[in-house]
Amino acid sequence: MDDSENELSVRDARAHFATVIDRAQAGSPTVITRNGQAVAAVVPIEDFNALEDAIDRQLSREADRDLAENPDAPTHSMAEVIAAVFEDESHHGAA
Missing domain, CATH: 3.40.1620.10 (YefM-like domain)
Structure with missing residues (x-):
C-alpha cells in the first residue's frame, strides 16, 4: 500500500x-x-480521544444551558440513568 x-x-x-x-x-x-x-x-487514538472530549464538552454546555433555561426541570442521577438503560435492555433483550 x-x-x-x-x-x-x-x-x-x-x-x-x-x-x-x-x-x-x-x-x-x-x-x-x-x-x-x-x-x-x-x-490515531489521539484524534479519537480529542473528538470524544469535544463531544463531551459540547453536551455538557447544552445541558448547562438547558438547566439554566428551565431550572425546575426534573433531573436524574447517573445511577438512575444507568438503571433505566439496563431495565430497558432487559425488556428488549433476547430470551
Whole structure:
C-alpha cells in the first residue's frame, strides 16, 4: 500500500490491515469505503480521544444551558440513568 493513500475499500483495508494500523499510529487516518461511499475511518487514538472530549464538552454546555433555561426541570442521577438503560435492555433483550 502506498503511503500517500488515505482511502481504501473494505477489501483493501482488510488485506492491508496492519499497514492501516501502522498509519494511524504514525498520525495518518485512513478512510474506509464500501461501494465508493465512506463508511468508517481508522484514526490515531489521539484524534479519537480529542473528538470524544469535544463531544463531551459540547453536551455538557447544552445541558448547562438547558438547566439554566428551565431550572425546575426534573433531573436524574447517573445511577438512575444507568438503571433505566439496563431495565430497558432487559425488556428488549433476547430470551
